[in-house]
Amino acid sequence: MDTLLLSRIQFGANISFHILFPTITIALGWVLLFFKLRYNATGEARWMAAYRFWVKVFALSFAMGVVSGITMSFQFGTNWPGFMQTVGNIAGPLLAYEVLTAFFLEAAFLGIMLFGFSRVPGWLHTLATFLVAFGTTMSAFWILVLNSWMQTPAGFEMRDGVAHATDWWAIVFNPSMPYRLTHMLIASGLTVAFLIAGLSALRWLWGDRGAEVRTTLRFGVWMGALLIPVQIAVGDMHGHNTLEHQPQKVAAMEANWETRPNVPLVLFALPDEAARENRFEIGIPNGASLILKWSPEGVVPGLNDFVAEDGTPLHPPVAPVFFSFRVMVGIGVLMLALSWAGAWLMRGGRGVEGLPRPVLWGFAGMAFSGWVAVLAGWYTTEIGRQPWLVSGILRTDQAVAAVPAPMVAGTLAAYLAVYAVLLLAYLGALTYLARKAARGEEVATPETPLAPEATVRAIQPAE
Amino acid sequence: MDLFGDPAHWLPLAFAALMGLSILVYVVLDGFDLGVGILFPFADKAEKDRMVASIGPFWDANETWLVMAIGLLLVAFPAAHGAILTALYLPVAVMLVGLILRGVAFEFRVKAPLRHKRAWDGAFFAGSLMTALAQGFMLGLYVLGLDYTPAHVAFAFLTAGALAVAYSFIGATWLILKTDGALQRKAVSWARGGIWGMVLGLVAISAASPLVSPRIWDKWFSVPEVFLLAPLPMMSAALIALLWIGLRRLPARDDSFAWFPFAAGTALFVLAFFGLAYSFYPYVVPERLTIFEAASAPESLFIILLGAAVVMPVIAGYSILAYTVFRGKATDLRYD
Known part of the structure; x- marks a missing residue:
């Protein structure tokens, strides 16, 4: 494999590993604030117990996010020097503001x-x-601004091959930013909702019947049930925004080769880029035209419009975009079904006892479904941006560093090994914390939070 | 924007100063908590928990200064960022893996099942050591101009070892400040052992950089510079002598002067930093690229500076708040 592909895999691996943890901490920070405020208002021990348990998950996720994020800031230089040399005047201030306003705060x-x-x-x-x-959310804001600018650049001019800012307002509020940011923040909320519901369901299945686990299980199910319809609506708007600004990405998502009306919604197919057609296609007639243009006769852009005269494709690789988009949507549908079923089963006074065991196992199994959906969504949008690194300005192959391929391969192997171990350790630690909590080993809470003398030595990191 | 003259001149200067400040703050702050990690194998189980407790609330924010420094290099001097980091590709990778191991071991050693704790303690030590060695290696290579000749690499290995020992020294002085009893006595003896690493590093870099660069030689050894600069090495020597004497008398019975080794160690790092900064100005990539050649467009730098001017005092403010909240001797870290 060549340096370009290896560097892309390396960056993809690092950023995939990294995004898992901010996805949890962005929303979990607000959930913890909610638990704390409920405790302040009611004085009920269950809210404090929930805070205590989930603040550990937060601390662990935060550490994983910080260390993997530092890797990112170095990789711009080690692997992609062309990126900062070309668009550094715009990417630089955005990254600087992230560090200044968010990183230090948190x-x-x-x-x-x-x-x-x-x-x-x-x-x-x-x-x-x-x-x-607030800091984690600000961090997400600046990063999403930069990423959106790379997708839909605005507010700049090119002088001697280098981008110069002309309008910071247009740069920050570039066309895709509001949609992408909202979509990502809600995705974080859903990830946390299903993580809380899933781990709490697991504790319930292990015999934990405490007030805390009841509270968090209900909280997680309701949070998921409320957010998922919003997310589906926002995702649809984001898709229309992409159709307007990056039609080739939508064409790849739908695996639509020809620009034409009456385009079916392809449920399954094997896109064949050599033959430029789909094999084994199963679709709903007129579906894509209806969703994207609100009419069966709506004309949907096709991939064949994005091919250079010498035959090189100017659109992204079709199969990865097509499939990852379907994985994301599929998980969204599962989330909708499960969380609404859960909320309905708990209706009235039934509470957590209303949930049958298969549903509880369903929530436990979906504990990390948010991660899969987030990764699939990011693969859709980032692979969908190829061959551009910054749409229309800089191609990915122009930015890569001339580092020898074996060196990239060697460090990639090292990163992958470390990430595999850490991911297992993280999942193991979360399960272990849940099991300990289910056994009731650290449910004690202080009588009065403001009197440290009276504090029961409930939770010590050193135990 | 033209208030201070030509912005293409003073903006790069301002950013070089900001970046230098970030590197200095990082080296001192993360230096002590990496040093505590390097000292891990010498401590018993209970002492390890105290040592982690002494840096627990701080390490996250300390490490942020590295992101700040590298971020400033990235945003203010993009051409230099690419040149330096591609030249340092492998040591950077080693450092990153080290930082990852160190950072997560912090959490895992207390949240993973008890039987895994020893392994995570090992990862904490290994991560701290890898980070320190990689940073020392990069320092040595940078000082000699970023070439991979055998002699330069050998020198870089020497500075790698020296910086790791120097970090363990400032880590030990931090423990003298933050602990008491048997662990504090141990920390004093660690500091006595570690101070030579500091001396070795200072001497090696002070000797090597003028020898390989006639430009640096002239900056230091021509008249009248040699007299104006004389206080720098003299103050360093005086601080080392004071530390040498002080460490033989600590810990005092009433714990007075427990702050002194850390303060003196910090002062040494500051002096060494100014020496280096003087040697290399105006170059950001030694002998190849000056800060003025590598700088971003003035309008981009200005918008960052605007933010930095507002935010840096706030950052200083809440960093001080965090250090005030967790002042005094380290106690068990508790989530309540």
Whole structure:
């Protein structure tokens, strides 16, 4: 394999590993703030117990996110020097603002949030929780701004092959940014909702009948049930935005080769790029035209419009975009079915007891479904951007560093080994924490949070 | 924008200063918590928990200064960022794997099943050591101009070892400040052992950089510079002597002067940093690319500077808040 492909795989592996953890911490920060505020308002121990359990998951995820994020900031230079040399004037300030407004905020207040409960007044601890949640969201904001700008660049001019900013407002609020940001923030919310519901269902199945697990299971199911319809609507709007600005990506998502009306919604097919057609296609007649243009006669752009005169494709590789899009949508449909079934079964006074065991196992099995959907969604949009690194300005092969391929392969193997171990360890640690909690080993909560003397030594990281 | 003269001149200068400050703050702050990790094998089980507790609330924010420094290099001097990082491809990869191991071991050692704790302690040590060695290696290679000749690589290995020992030294001085009893006494003896790494690193770099670069030689050894600069090495020597004497008398019975080794160690790092900065200015890639040649467009730099001017004091403010909240001797880390 050549340096370009290896570098792409390496960057893809690193960013895939990284995004798993911010996806959890972005929304979990706000959920923790909610738990803390409920506890402040009601004084009920279950909210504090929920905070205690999930703050550990947060701390672990945060550490994984920080260390894998540092890798990203170096890889721009080690593998993709052409990126900053061409668009550094725009990407630079955006990344700088991420570090300045978000990274420091979350890192500094994380210490107080995790270990400061008995050292600072209650309001400061709540404020620290808020600032950490706010910091992670700001971080997501700036990164999504930069990513959206790479997809739909605006507010700049090219001078001597280098992009110069002309309008920062247009750069930040570029055409795809509002849709992509909203889609990602809700995706984070759904990931956390199903993680909370899933781990809580697992604890329930292991015999935990405490007030805390009841609270978090209900919370997770309801959060998922409320967010998923919003996400489907936002995803649809995001798709229309993509159709307007990156039609070749939508053509690949739908595996539509010819620009034409009455395009079917392809449920399954094997796109064949050599023959430029689909094999084994199963579709709903007029489906894609209806979804994308609200009319059976709607004309949907096709991939064959995006081929250079010498035959080189100017559109992304079709099969990976086509399949990852279907994986994302499929998980969305499963999420909708399961969370609504769960909410309906718990209706009235039935509560958690209303959930039959298969449904509980369903939630446990879907605990990390958000991760799969997020990765599939990102693969859709990022592979869908190829062959461009920055749409219309810089191709991916123009930005890669001339590092010898064996060196990239060697470091890639090292990263993959480390990531595999860490992912297993992370999943193992979460299961272990849930099992310990299910056995009731650390449910004790302080009588009064503001009197550290009275604090039961409930949770020590060193145990 | 033209308030201070030509922005194409003062903006790169301002960013070089900001980047230098970030590197300095990073080396001191992450230096002590990497050092604590390097000292791990010398401590017993209970001491390890105390040592982790002494850096637990801080390491995250400390590491952020590295992101800040590399971010500033990336955004202010994009051409240099590419040139330096592709030249340092392998040591950067080693450092990143080290940082990953160190950072996650922190969490896993207390959240994974108890039987795995020893393995995570091992990862914590290995990660800290890998990071320190890789940074020392990069420092050595950078000082000699980023060439992979056998002599330069050998020198880089020397600075790698020296920086790891220097980090263990500042880590030990941090423990003197943050602990008491038997662990504090141990930390004093670690600091006594580690100070030579600091001395070796200082001497090696001070000797090698003027020898390989006539430009640096002239900057230091022509008249009157040699007299104006004399206080720098003299102050370093005085600090080392004071540390040498002080470490033989610590810990005091009433714990007075427990702050001194850490403060003196920090001062040494600051002096060494200014020496390096003086040697290499105005180059960001030694002898190849000056900060003015490598800088981004002034309008982009200006918009970052605007943000930095507002945000940096706030960052300083809440960093001080965090250090105040967790001041005093380290106790068990608790989520309550």
